[in-house]
Amino acid sequence: MSSATRYFRLIGSLGRYALARELSFRGNFLAKVSVEVLWLGILLAFYRTIFARTSSIAEWSEPQYLFFVGCFFALNGLIETLFLENCDGFAELVRTGDLDFLLLKPIDEQFLITCRRVDWSTAPNVVMGAAVMVLSLWQMHWAFEPARIVAFFVSFACGVMIAYCFMLMLTSVSVWMVRNQGLMEMWWLFSSLARYPKEIFSHTWADPIGRFFTYILPILLVVNVPSQAMVRILDWRMVGFTLLATIVLFWVSRKFFQKALRSYRSASS
């Protein structure tokens, strides 16, 4: 238990340190936030343009789809705040051999490597995404249901963890691959799968691909299950499966990461 409190205290101090650093470059912070606001605006413009032509996409009605967009934006924002910058720096740590200094610290390597910096500039995305979600709930006259809220928060947390596990595995690959492509790009490409409702895969030739990314590499669960639970059908079996997938994936990705670390040859340090 004391080790758990130690990690919480560490997260707290790392977060405070990052915030202090971020606030010493306030102009830069505001600029970064305004880019994110602009990007949300573009996503909403895209959504409006499409829904000017149709009343539903893959069985998602307009307000339901808006909720999906908000959920995606918030979830992605949280991942970027907590993990993306850290994972992006990993390849460089391996290349320069600076990873040695992190490995020497008396703390879990995975925690230190993936959580050491908090990127506060994307934290407002969580709030903006939440605002979009609330707006869509208001638009669809959502009836308050505590069960849905519970299911949403559980599967949202699982979604963040699943995404984190995939990011961790993509990050680990850079130990073996010479000259890794930037993780940012790889993450952008891979997470494009989670950007749209998974129903776009069904009833077409892509159905097996959709199943593959739901049950084998479950990236499609990430935004779909929380959105689904909140505004469409609340299927506890799916929420349960997401929970199970999160646990399995966490174990697999941790093993994978440790295997990668064992192959690290500490070059040029």
Added chain:
Amino acid sequence: MTPPELATAAPSEMEVPAFSMPVESNPAGFAATLRKYTKIFRASLVERLTYRADFLFSTLLRFLPMLTTILLWQAIYATATPDETSTPGHKRLSGFQFDEMIAYLLMVNISRMFSSMPGLAGGIARDIREGTIKKYLLQPLDLIGYLLSYRVAHKVSYIISSALPYAVLFFICRGFFRGHVPTEPTVWLAFATSLVLAFAVGFFFEASVGMVGFWFLEVTSILYIVMTLNFFISGHMFPLDLLPRPWSTILKSLPFQYMAYFPAVIFLGKVRGAALAYGLLLQLCWAGVFICLARWLYRRGLRRYSAYGG
């Protein structure tokens, strides 16, 4: 998360080894020459294949966004209310059938292959900030000229090395192009011209943004805003025709459409005849405007430049 400039991750960044050709002094004849060039070929190939895992992996990942895009538009076309001009079985949205829409979204990648300039503006701004721009002032070398020739070489190697993955992608998606590949040589010529001009517009536009570094030391944030906006207003996300009336007209009169939208619609035969000639002329004019703007900003900027650091 805003879209990263994907072209930076392209195999373009891999440097092509420069082999200097040894002068042939051994008169052993054809066999020796052949052996020598085979060796060079093998060495180059090995150098290329060092990054094979990485290359294959990223190529594989690159297909994913295209897959979801196709599926998304399929879902949209399944329920959308078509234009009045649509014929049964050929649903059109703002004049685009489903296969044309996908062909458009694929062709936009080709436009961006020419017009995207990863790292150009940021590099200029860094040179200004760190004072390394001095090297262009001390030598008989023009900054813009140097960067232009560097960029052309970069683009050539990028286009050659990404030809194979793109060929595979287009081959898989060949069904969407059925009946939309231009048959007239003039359309091909216009398409090629618009791609070259897209390169010019993209290059000089970004160079101009980089020159802003003479006035503001930190331009990365401006750059991010411009690039994010460009993703939308250049027609990279969807054809500009889909936007409601005032917006589509406004965006089509801005220069950004020439970096993605315009070459793609030429290929699909959406602009023809006088409109095509007029469009190309306007694209040429915009290229000219940005050439002058970059030059002017450079000249004005140098007057302000006080050579810190370096």
